[in-house]
Amino acid sequence: MVLKIRNVTKTYPGQTLETAVLRGVSLDLPAGSSLALTGDSGSGKSTLLHLAGALDRFDSGEIEIAGTPLSNLRDRQRAALRRKDVSLVFQQFNLIPSLSIWQNISLHARLGNRWDADWGQALADRLGLTGLLDRYPEQLSGGQQQRVAIGRALALRPKLLLADEPTGNLDETASAAVMDLMLELVRESGAALFLVTHSDAIARMLDQRLHLQLGQTA
């Protein structure tokens, strides 16, 4: 199991009262599979994704990534896990503006000592970025930037790929094309995909679907 979540709770402290965002969520995600997490705004989707990516700490329960429980990991160990096994694709792309497209694609894989230039080049070709590799993010359109973000995530050959509304900034046609390509590449890489989306159409493209409501699976 690449991702195992058991009874995870998360509460955000407020000025007067605490807000329980997740109330005992559990799920399993085997290698090579994909899961769409849907739900209304404020249902805790992004929070669960962040916890699954070892980006934030949960209050109780347990999360395991590739067999490694997160609850007792120190900051440095969480960072190492993200460097080696977890990739993220965000709605805002979050590319590094000071690095070229090629450097952006290779950055995560090189940080994790997993860089394979042939695989990187193959990804760039498949993502239609071949002629753009020397450019900088600000010189690319939104769709192109999202493809770079996907390329960066997959260049690591991660065990777990997390995506938060990856096509939220794209129109319907571009969105479908990017999703098709991403799913195809995820299958080829053998990664497990955990994707947060509002879109029913996108959710239907994935193997499993989980709906979150008021911090609980419905």
Added chain:
Amino acid sequence: MIRTALSAILSHWRRHPLQLVTLMAGLALATGLWSAVQAINGEARASYARAAEQLGTTVADRLAPEDGSIPLRQYASLRRSGWQLTPVLEGTVRFKRQSFDIMGIDLLSHPLVPALAEAAEQDSAPALDALLPPGRFFAHPETAQMLSAAQSEHPVTQTDRLPRGVLIADISLASRLLRQPDSLSYLIILPDQIPGLTPLEQLAPGLTRIPARNAAADTARLTDSFHLNLTAFGLLSFAVGLFIVQGTIGLSLEQRRSMIRTLRGLGVPMRALVALFAAELAVVALISGIAGLAGGYLVAAALLPDVQATLSGLYGASVDGALSLRLEWVLSGLAMACGGTFLAGAQALYALWRMPLLAAPATQARGQQASNSHLAAAIAGVVCLLAGLTVILIFQGLIAGFVFLSGLMLGAALMLPLLISTGLRIGARLCTRPFAEWLWADTRAQLPGMSLALMALLLALATNIGVGTMVSSFRLTFTGWLDQRLPAEVYVTTTSDEQGERLTQWLEDRGITVLPIRHSDIRYKGAPLRIYGVADDETYRQNWPLLEALPNVWDRVAAGEALLVNEQFARRHDLKPGRTLALAPDWELTIAGIYSDYGNPNGQVITSLAALLARAPDIPNRQFGLRLPAEDVPELATYIREAFEIPRENIVDQVGIKARSLGVFERTFTITSALNLLTLGVAGFAMLTSLLTLWSQRLPQLAPVWAMGLSRRQLAGAEILRSLLLAAITAVLALPLGLVLAWALLAVINVEAFGWKLPMHLFPEDWLRLILLALLAAVVAAALPARRLSRLDPAELLKVFANER
């Protein structure tokens, strides 16, 4: 509407109090250092004017000789022709070991007489007492106290209407003490003259008429270079402070872009918004300006004693009195604060004026835009450099020197972002590790936000290197020069000429070489000139610090046919070896050489003792240099102190006199060191404020790499590394700039300001220390943002991905 909009605009500061503190502190610092310098300059200039007025030199024109002095018979002849003139004889007298400037005047006709008579009356001094032997002095109470301790022969009348350090006496007493019975320094032309007199130009063609207003400005003109130096330092500190202000204003407007867009969308006109921002700046400028003035006053009060020492040491100019609060100083300080704020905020306000209604908040790095602005700044920098070079090549003088320095410094500062960006680009290409690659590229992306602080650091470092090299070169030269100028093992001052003769005889009987130090003071082209007469001795031939000389220089001097001139006198009057110099109408000698004479504001010449005594037989013979084995010095000093009853303080060994001279030297440059340190401090503060204000804006750049597996601690370390990297590149670039500055100070500014040119020495250890200090400042400046980053709640970083910022 206005009140609501203003409340929205000001709410920014509630969320960014540190930014407000930074803005106000930067402005207060800028105003403070500038105002401190202006307070010092204002006090000194007021003191010069007060002294000139108190000495009566501002009320009437003067008639001064081109060279030498005015013979008494010429004065008598002019009086006989009907001109109402009053004579003045100036010089220096010594009582015990204390020197006093003395001004001998005619106590019946000089414009000062009413003030002196009033003082004498209050002192209950008998009438005519000042005119009769032994003669009376008039002096400022402080000077009178010193004088009374030094001598008791002549009574002293105290009056605070005279400047410190000057004695006024009847001309008969002055000429007796100065041993110049037949000569006068200058004549004052009294206001009421009989019409129809033969013009003075015809009666006395060798004398120059100096208007009263020029006489008052003499000291001010002499010290102009020093005050210009201080002003330049003040301006530099002001500019460095404004860099902080500009950066903070720009950032505060950048962060309020979305608010501005919303307010405009809600119907607030852009004109009203710009006016509100301008009003906000004006209030900030006024409050900070007042704080800066208070700080500047304290700094000026702390530095004034050292400035007084410097002016006295370098120019012989006396600045007395404590710092006073002047209205024009307060107003000009506030005007500088307001003007500086609007200058620093002009670009941001203009950008706001031109901002389209739908402009988006700028959170992304603007690579191409930054590159273009770096290039434009660098081109402007090259233009500044070329302009400075052109001015120094075409024009001469102190102002041209400062224009060159301004062009150099401003040009280099403007070129800095492009140079650093290029360096970072090269660095990024050379590295292979992904973390390093990201760090170099990210540092380059951060450059636009840091460039003003780095410019400030560059200017401060270069100034420190330049001024430090100048002072250290000066110190090294001065120390070597002292060895040459003070070769005698012991210096003795006797209490009378007779005692001097007895001591000389006694010493010569014991085979000890005695070098008499005798001099006569005259005026050359209106300025004081001291003529030393020296005995022909190997000591001078082997040690004297000659810069240029004719062959057989000492033989010519010994023969009484030539003289040596000090460097500043030679430069002032464009004198060269081989030319002649007329010390008096009938005494013209060939210039055989030029010698260095650091620290002396006045002209000085050396000729043979015999030639001097032939012209001035009555000059005192009380100072001597003695040559003897160093180990015999303590025994000899003890013996002559006891046998001749010479006070202990009148016998000074070489080590003591050198230590005293070096002490004066160090004090002279205390003000420079203090301003150097303050400027560096301001630059360090600029770095700290830039990093503090930038760090929260950088989260969108840091969050993705954190998500990719760099821990917050690693990112914090990267912040410190980045700060170190930028400071190191800036320091490396500051080194050549500082050396060019040092060269300009030594070869151009010093020559114009003081009249001497110094060799440039290099002090790599000092540079290394300074660079390490800059790196330490960079670490300290980055420490706080780095600490914040290392403890940052991950939720703050996650907001970047959730687009909640």
